[in-house]
Amino acid sequence: MNIAIVGAGIFGLAHAWAAAKRGHRVTVLERSARASGASIRNFGMVWPIGQPAGQWHEVALRSRQAWLEVAEQAGIWAQPCGSIHLAHRPDEWQVLQEFAGMAPALGFECELLGPQQVQARTPAANPQGLLGGLYSPSEVCVNPPATIRVLPGWLHEKYGVDFRFNTAVTSVSGQHVTTADSSASQGSLPFDRCLVCSGSDLKTLFPEVYQAAGLRLCKLQMLRTATHPNGWRIGTHLASGLTLGHYSCFEHCPSLTTLRARIAAETPELDQYGIHVMASQNDAGQVILGDSHEYDSEIEPFDKQIIDELILRELRRIIDLPEWSIEQRWHGYYCKYSKGPVLAAEPSDTVSIRTGAGGSGMTMSFGLAERDWEQWS
Numbered sequence: 190m191n192i193a194i195v196g197a198g199i200f201g202l203a204h205a206w207a208a209a210k211r212g213h214r215v216t217v218l219e220r221s222a223r224a225s226g227a228s229i230r231n232f233g234m235v236w237p238i239g240q241p242a243g244q245w246h247e248v249a250l251r252s253r254q255a256w257l258e259v260a261e262q263a264g265i266w267a268q269p270c271g272s273i274h275l276a277h278r279p280d281e282w283q284v285l286q287e288f289a290g291m292a293p294a295l296g297f298e299c300e301l302l303g304p305q306q307v308q309a310r311t312p313a314a315n316p317q318g319l320l321g322g323l324y325s326p327s328e329v330c331v332n333p334p335a336t337i338r339v340l341p342g343w344l345h346e347k348y349g350v351d352f353r354f355n356t357a358v359t360s361v362s363g364q365h366v367t368t369a370d371s372s373a374s375q376g377s378l379p380f381d382r383c384l385v386c387s388g389s390d391l392k393t394l395f396p397e398v399y400q401a402a403g404l405r406l407c408k409l410q411m412l413r414t415a416t417h418p419n420g421w422r423i424g425t426h427l428a429s430g431l432t433l434g435h436y437s438c439f440e441h442c443p444s445l446t447t448l449r450a451r452i453a454a455e456t457p458e459l460d461q462y463g464i465h466v467m468a469s470q471n472d473a474g475q476v477i478l479g480d481s482h483e484y485d486s487e488i489e490p491f492d493k494q495i496i497d498e499l500i501l502r503e504l505r506r507i508i509d510l511p512e513w514s515i516e517q518r519w520h521g522y523y524c525k526y527s528k529g530p531v532l533a534a535e536p537s538d539t540v541s542i543r544t545g546a547g548g549s550g551m552t553m554s555f556g557l558a559e560r561d562w563e564q565w566s
């Protein structure tokens with residue numbers, strides 16, 4: 190079959206991989222000279238621990254496996270580093286204990302660590318007031334900008350996937366994609382199946398589908414340190430007690446309500462900007478720090494210094510980095526579908542939309558693409 194894919198972010202690339210390895214002829218159309226959306230702006234955390242128990246956690250684990258396979262074949266750095274949720278407050282420790290008690294029955298592999306065990310796994314944990322942590326071995330770290338830059342070349346070489354950059358798709362109708370390219374030969378592409386993986390652009394293609402699905406747009410601020418000296422490594426991905434309220438896997442913990450109420454009363458400024466803090470380290474030794482969440486009408490084009498200051502304040506409470514100088518600051522956008530891990534809409538028999546993975550797109554993309562192409566092949 191001839192497959193047209195709109196968007197060369199991680200969803201477009203994962204679908205190109207899943208389709209091409211099944212023998213389909215794939216063309217990816219990307220509006221920019223290189224993908225520059227959410228897929229290059231994130232932490233690079235492949236994060237199965239954050240997915241709800243059951244089928245979506247299983248898809249995340251499958252995705253993790255695919256990441257490692259693709260990385261090995263494509264020569265991309267991907268480190269199975271695991272993760273630790275750090276607890277510096279009694280209510281955070283309580284939630285972690287509750288989750289660890291339920292974890293085996295829910296299918297999560299994880300382990301509670303005391304303060305010394307935490308420090309044996311990560312030199313970054315701030316020992317001041319550290320009560321312990323929840324270690325999970327399933328998380329992987331990738332370097333998003335490098336990965337998204339390298340994958341198109343590899344997909345082209347290995348599977349003959351055709352990439353057309355600087356090519357904005359203006360409409361998808363019948364079995365033709367129309368592009369903004371003025372030359373007649375390039376302006377229209379026939380397909381047997383089309384995947385629309387256009388990320389947070391909710392205006393150009395199928396806006397009525399996005400509106401009906403109730404997708405929300407979110408803006409996130411991020412920071413990156415300078416390279417850490419002497420090969421210093423963080424050990425695992427790190428998340429804070431604040432993060433426990435963010436991922437749905439912890440929803441069943443009875444003490445989460447108390448934790449959320451304490452954060453709301455003590456630090457309402459964090460809730461105001463949707464701040465919870467995490468850290469990952471790429472292969473260049475730089476530590477990626479974030480993040481905040483501002484939605485829909487709250488979103489402004491300009492970044493807020495106060496958000497960066499709050500993120501750094503909270504991170505300094507839980508981690509101790511040798512290098513805190515900030516070399517880069519940026520923001521990213523994602524859109525979020527609230528009723529599942531991704532918006533899977535089918536405007537026609539031959540056109541499918543995949544977007545709305547929110548903060549889990551790097552984690553879920555390969556697993557979801559595999560599921561789709563098993564059905565379509």
Ligand SMILES: Cc1cc2nc3c(=O)[nH]c(=O)nc-3n(C[C@H](O)[C@H](O)[C@H](O)COP(=O)(O)OP(=O)(O)OC[C@H]3O[C@@H](n4cnc5c(N)ncnc54)[C@H](O)[C@@H]3O)c2cc1C
Binds near residue numbers: 195226388394543551
């Ligand atoms: C700051 C931040 C941190 C995050 N951290 C993580 C994390 O650590 N782990 C995790 O799992 N997830 C994380 N996420 C979420 C994850 O990055 C996203 O879910 C994922 O990258 C979305 O991928 P995508 O392919 O749908 O969209 P995008 O990466 O935005 O790609 C869409 C592409 O489509 C192109 N496009 C759009 N419209 C058209 C058109 N009409 N014609 C041609 N091309 C078009 C765009 O130019 C773009 O390149 C984070 C997100 C952000 C913003």
